Each structure stands twice: as C-alpha cells, then as structure tokens.
Amino acid sequence: MQIDLTRGSVAGSMLRFSLPLIAGNLLQQCYNITDTFIVSRISSDALAAVGTSYSVMTFLTSVILGLCMGSGILFSMLFGAKKQEELKTSVFLSFLLIGVLTVVITALSILFLPQILLFLEIPSSIQSMTYAYLFFIFLGLPATFFYNFFASLLRAVGNSLMPLLFLGICAVLNLFLDWLFVFPMQMGVSGAAIATIAAQFVSAIGMTIYCIKKAPQLIPSRQHCRFDRSILSQIAGYSLLTCVQQSVMNFGILLVQGVVNRFGVSVMAAFAAAVKIDSFAYMPVQDFGNAFSTFIAQNRGAGQTDRIRRGLRSALLISLLFCIVISVLVILFAAPLMTIFIDPSQTQIIETGVTYLRIEGTFYFAIGFLFLFYGLYRGLGHPGVSVVLTVISLGLRVVLSYVLSPISFIGVLGIWWAIPIGWVIADLVGALFYARFVKRELLQNRNTHEMV
Numbered sequence: 411m412q413i414d415l416t417r418g419s420v421a422g423s424m425l426r427f428s429l430p431l432i433a434g435n436l437l438q439q440c441y442n443i444t445d446t447f448i449v450s451r452i453s454s455d456a457l458a459a460v461g462t463s464y465s466v467m468t469f470l471t472s473v474i475l476g477l478c479m480g481s482g483i484l485f486s487m488l489f490g491a492k493k494q495e496e497l498k499t500s501v502f503l504s505f506l507l508i509g510v511l512t513v514v515i516t517a518l519s520i521l522f523l524p525q526i527l528l529f530l531e532i533p534s535s536i537q538s539m540t541y542a543y544l545f546f547i548f549l550g551l552p553a554t555f556f557y558n559f560f561a562s563l564l565r566a567v568g569n570s571l572m573p574l575l576f577l578g579i580c581a582v583l584n585l586f587l588d589w590l591f592v593f594p595m596q597m598g599v600s601g602a603a604i605a606t607i608a609a610q611f612v613s614a615i616g617m618t619i620y621c622i623k624k625a626p627q628l629i630p631s632r633q634h635c636r637f638d639r640s641i642l643s644q645i646a647g648y649s650l651l652t653c654v655q656q657s658v659m660n661f662g663i664l665l666v667q668g669v670v671n672r673f674g675v676s677v678m679a680a681f682a683a684a685v686k687i688d689s690f691a692y693m694p695v696q697d698f699g700n701a702f703s704t705f706i707a708q709n710r711g712a713g714q715t716d717r718i719r720r721g722l723r724s725a726l727l728i729s730l731l732f733c734i735v736i737s738v739l740v741i742l743f744a745a746p747l748m749t750i751f752i753d754p755s756q757t758q759i760i761e762t763g764v765t766y767l768r769i770e771g772t773f774y775f776a777i778g779f780l781f782l783f784y785g786l787y788r789g790l791g792h793p794g795v796s797v798v799l800t801v802i803s804l805g806l807r808v809v810l811s812y813v814l815s816p817i818s819f820i821g822v823l824g825i826w827w828a829i830p831i832g833w834v835i836a837d838l839v840g841a842l843f844y845a846r847f848v849k850r851e852l853l854q855n856r857n858t859h860e861m862v
Contacts, residue, residue, distance in 0.1 A: 413568035416712040421724040428701030430570035437581040459539035461682020465667040476656030480649035482562030490711025502630040512555040550607030556614035580613035651793035662804025680762035683751035699781030706789025729778040740771035773830035783840035803836035
C-alpha cells in the first residue's frame with residue numbers, strides 16, 4: 411500500500427500514487443453530486459439552495475483541508491528525510507493545532523449563519539432551505555477534520571489506497587441515506603445534509619481507528635506529546651499558508667456566487683449544476699497536483715533534486731494530455747451533462763449552463779497547470795508562492811466578475827470569462843517565478859547535495 415516516491419520510475423510512481431487520490435475524489439464528487447441530483451428532484455428552488463450552500467460548504471471545508479494538507483507536506487519531508495521522531499512530534503502538534511481551530515470554525519459558522527446568508531444575498535424564497543442545509547453541514551465539520559487529517563498522514567508516507575477505501579464506504583452510505591431521508595422520510599434538503607454528515611462521520615471514525623491500529627509507527631507515543639517551538643513553527647508555516655491558499659481560492663468562488671445570485675434563481679440553478687460538472691471534470695488534475703506535491707516534498711526531504719526536475723516535466727505532460735481529452739468531452743456533451751441535474755424542459759437554464767461549460771472547458775489545460783504550480787511550490791517549501799498565485803487567479807476572477815457582469819451587453823458572460831482569464835494569468839506568473847528563481851535554487855541544492 412505504501413509507495414516510496416523517491417525511488418523508481420518518476421512518471422510511474424506519481425501515477426500509482428495519484429490514481430487512488432483521483433478515484434477517492436471522484437467518489438467525493440459523487441456523493442456531492444448525489445445531493446444535487448436527489449435535491450433537484452424536489453424543486454428548482456431546492457437545487458438553488460443546495461447549489462449556493464455548496465460554495466459556503468466548500469469554503470469552510472477548504473480551510474480545514476488546507477490545514478491538513480499543509481501538515482501533510484511537512485510529514486512528507488520528514489518521512490523522506492527518515493526523521494521518524496520529528497515526524498511523530500509533528501503529528502501530535504498538528505493534530506492539536508488543527509483540532510482546536512476546527513472547533514472554533516464550527517462554533518463561529520453556526521453562530522453567524524444568518525449573517526452568512528445575508529452576505530450571499532440569498533433570495534427570500536430559498537432562505538429557509540439554505541439555512542437548514544448549512545446548519546447540518548456545519549455540524550459535520552469535525553468529521554471533515556478527522557478524516558482529512560489521518561488521510562493526509564497516510565498519503566504523506568505514500569499510502570493513498572486506504573483513504574480511498576473509507577471514502578468509498580462514505581459515498582455508498584451517503585447515496586443510500588440521501589434516498590432514504592429525502593424520499594421515504596420526506597425530510598427535504600435537511601435530509602440530504604444529514605445524510606452527508608452521517609456518512610462523513612462513519613468514514614472519519616473508520617480512518618481514525620485504522621491509523622491507530624494498523625499504522626502505529628506514525629502515531630505519537632507519550633514522549634512525542636510535547637511542545638517543540640521549532641516543529642510548531644514549521645507546522646504553522648506550512649499549514650496556515652496552505653490553509654490561506656485553499657480558503658482564498660474558495661472565498662473567491664464564494665464572492666462569485668454572490669454575483670451569480672443577483673441574476674436570479676434560474677441562473678443560480680444553472681450555475682449550481684454546471685459547477686458540479688466543471689469540478690468533476692477537472693478534479694483529477696487537481697488531485698494529481700496534490701499527489702505531485704507529496705512527490706516533490708518527499709524528494710526534497712531526500713535531496714533528490716534531479717528527480718524533482720524530471721517529475722515536473724512528466725507532470726506537465728500528463729496533465730496537458732488529460733485536460734485535452736476532458737475539454738473535448740465536456741464541450742461536445744455539455745447539454746446532455748446539464749440534463750443530469752436539470753429537467754430537459756428547462757431549456758433556458760440548460761443553455762446558460764452549456765455556455766458556462768463550453769467557455770471553462772476550453773481552458774481546462776490552464777487550471778491543470780495551475781494545480782501543478784500549487785503542488786510544486788508547496789512541496790518545495792514555498793507555500794507563500796501558491797498563495798500569491800491563488801490570489802492572482804481568484805482576485806482577477808472576482809474583480810472581472812463584478813466589473814463586467816453589470817454591463818448590459820455582457821451580463822453573466824462576464825462571470826464565465828473571468829474564470830479562465832484568472833487561470834491563464836496565474837499560470838504565466840507561476841512559470842515566470844520558476845524560470846527566474848526556482849530553477850536556480852534546484853541547481854544550487856543539487857550541487858550542495860553532491861558536495862556532501
């Protein structure tokens with residue numbers, strides 16, 4: 411189950427490690443889509459409520475996910491450098507830090523839920539449904555922490571298969587509970603939310619027990635449960651900056667959702683459905699970027715500079731080929747994909763979603779490269795660069811959305827075009843930074859390692 415990313419074929423090791431991540435996130439998207447699909451059978455208002463909730467839910471979970479991912483990068487470096495004692499201490503300190511932050515985030519989210527709905531400009535017709543859905547989703551944030559923390563720990567040491575297994579259990583359970591709570595029990599959107607968090611808690615408990623029982627070499631013992639300023643500083647640096655990068659990315663999406671909401675429930679429903687398809691389409695390259703980050707971190711810890719450079723070339727080629735295939739499929743089948751969530755009689759909603767998908771689908775290569783840059787700079791110990799690239803990408807998206815959409819002859823198209831423009835500009839900055847600074851740093855590190 412465990413893959414040493416510092417040895418063997420560069421492309422082969424990355425693909426073997428990334429495939430369970432991709433499959434796992436496909437399952438994650440499946441149970442997100444399950445909510446959307448089942449709720450869409452209730453009414454278009456219910457679909458709009460769950461769709462606009464998705465942006466808030468994604469933002470908050472991304473904060474926790476970012477903290478766990480950042481710690482995972484440090485775990486990977488320590489594992490690659492064979493520093494087992496430091497690894498266990500970092501596991502204890504990061505669990506404590508992220509656990510406390512999760513409790514705070516959960517409490518504040520529930521406390522300020524009415525203000526969140528006001529900020530998003532939720533139409534009055536769907537406010538009660540949106541409130542109910544988000545209330546239960548927020549109660550599930552601790553499950554998000556437990557699952558992602560232990561999943562990040564396992565992935566850091568090359569085990570991406572077990573997180574996939576527990577996520578699969580979660581997806582199947584969520585599908586059954588969604589159907590049970592929404593239809594036979596007639597619980598509406600609240601039932602969909604309860605089904606989601608119940609399934610998440612099952613996978614979180616399972617993942618925690620597995621790590622304690624089956625991976626004791628990663629679990630801190632009493633002597634590792636201590637305060638270490640140096641390790642805590644590294645955890646804070648990696649975790650908080652990765653958290654900022656993830657949360658900025660999803661906060662930008664949240665702001666865009668606010669602009670979309672101004673165009674009414676029909677556009678909201680189209681956006682909700684199209685974003686699900688969009689996220690599902692480019693999700694594999696996002697996961698490949700996360701796997702690439704672990705590859706970079708392990709090899710950085712092991713001093714394998716040449717392997718890092720070869721890995722970057724292979725990763726760019728793999729990502730480009732995948733994005734070309736997915737772009738063609740999404741552009742050709744945009745309308746049939748929209749009918750998964752929207753009744754075929756709702757032609758205007760479908761047309762709006764098709765336009766979105768064809769614009770974004772043309773530029774999937776750009777977001778594929780951007781995810782690789784995120785992974786590269788996190789793995790090299792420069793998470794701040796990933797934050798800068800995210801700010802550029804999302805900042806342009808938000809600014810252009812707010813500037814272009816009020817123009818009468820542009821309208822909602824301004825929001826759709828703002829997204830790929832942000833991707834492309836961020837890619838250019840990421841490539842420039844690599845050419846000007848990172849190549850030189852890698853060369854210096856190789857020379858130092860050879861001297862040693």
